[in-house]
Amino acid sequence: MTITYEWRGAFDNADVNAxxxxxxxxxxxDIDWRAQLGRHSLGWVCARDGGVLAGFVNVAWDGGVHAxxxxxxxxxxxxxxxxxxxxxxxxxxxxxxxxCEWLHVDFDEELRPFYFDGCGFTATPAGLIxxxx
Numbered sequence: 021m022t023i024t025y026e027w028r029g030a031f032d033n034a035d036v037n038a039x040x041x042x043x044x045x046x047x048x049x050d051i052d053w054r055a056q057l058g059r060h061s062l063g064w065v066c067a068r069d070g071g072v073l074a075g076f077v078n079v080a081w082d083g084g085v086h087a088x089x090x091x092x093x094x095x096x097x098x099x100x101x102x103x104x105x106x107x108x109x110x111x112x113x114x115x116x117x118x119x120c121e122w123l124h125v126d127f128d129e130e131l132r133p134f135y136f137d138g139c140g141f142t143a144t145p146a147g148l149i150x151x152x153x
Contacts, residue, residue, distance in 0.1 A: 023068065025106055026065065026066050026068070033051065037051055039076055040076075043096075060080050061079055061080050061081065075104065075107045076093050086122045108139040112139075112140075126146075
């Protein structure tokens with residue numbers, strides 16, 4: 021089946037919670053994604069395989085020119101097919117169309133090839149403080 025992508029696409033919280041749990045290997049949580057994205061996000065991209073949510077990425081922002089890729093996730097059955105790269109490409113297009121000048125992403129080291137080689141991000145100096153230590 022063909023995957024379709026939609027900037028600010030409709031979704032059910034239960035579907036995003038299930039996909040997030042599968043992708044990030046944790047129990048299914050009861051997060052109100054609609055409320056969270058409504059408060060903090062410039063947009064998001066839904067990937068659908070027919071009517072089924074097959075991928076999702078959140079694009080948070082600072083209300084100005086900086087946007088941030090968060091929670092990029094693809095259903096296990098559709099990984100290694102370019103769905104993640106296409107999700108991020110739609111996120112780039114959405115952020116650009118909204119007038120953002122920069123799109124940031126943080127990731128674990130094993131995702132470096134995905135974000136740098138697949139999605140076109142470049143390395144920049146950055147800082148981080150772990151708040152849970």
